[in-house]
């Protein structure tokens with residue numbers, strides 16, 4: 594099995610956040626304060642030294658809203674409202690700078706966690722505007738939902754690792770056909 598390469602910057606931080614939870618392994622790095630600190634440090638993001646339970650709940654909610662956003666071509670209203678709520682709460686907004694002209698996203702940065710969330714939101718907004726966000730997807734297997742970066746020419750991949758989830762899907766479809774008494 595060859596793992597898919599990680600998403601390029603700035604999407605990588607969105608991918609690593611979504612993948613702090615691994616459904617197939619029943620693992621959630623954001624279930625403990627040390628797990629949240631470790632993820633933030635690995636991404637070079639600020640984080641409270643001792644995150645409170647409310648911080649963990651907020652980050653898990655933010656993360657799952659991102660997972661839903663990546664997983665639905667139609668868009669999920671609830672997920673979008675969580676993300677828009679974080680844009681408002683953190684005061685995340687674009688700022689133009691002069692010579693040479695450049696734009697970046699800034700926030701009010703009331704807390705270290707606000708700053709971290711602003712950076713993730715900046716990546717989501719920037720890549721949704723340039724079109725690259727559509728390549729960051731969640732696996733179509735409902736018990737997986739792992740975030741992967743789709744490098745296929747037309748962005749048509751559906752499974753995190755074709756050799757794992759794609760094969761599982763084929764096996765299920767095969768068994769379903771067998772159970773239905775078909776031999777094709």
Ligand SMILES: [Zn+2]
Nearest residue numbers: 732737753758
């Ligand atoms: Zn998968």
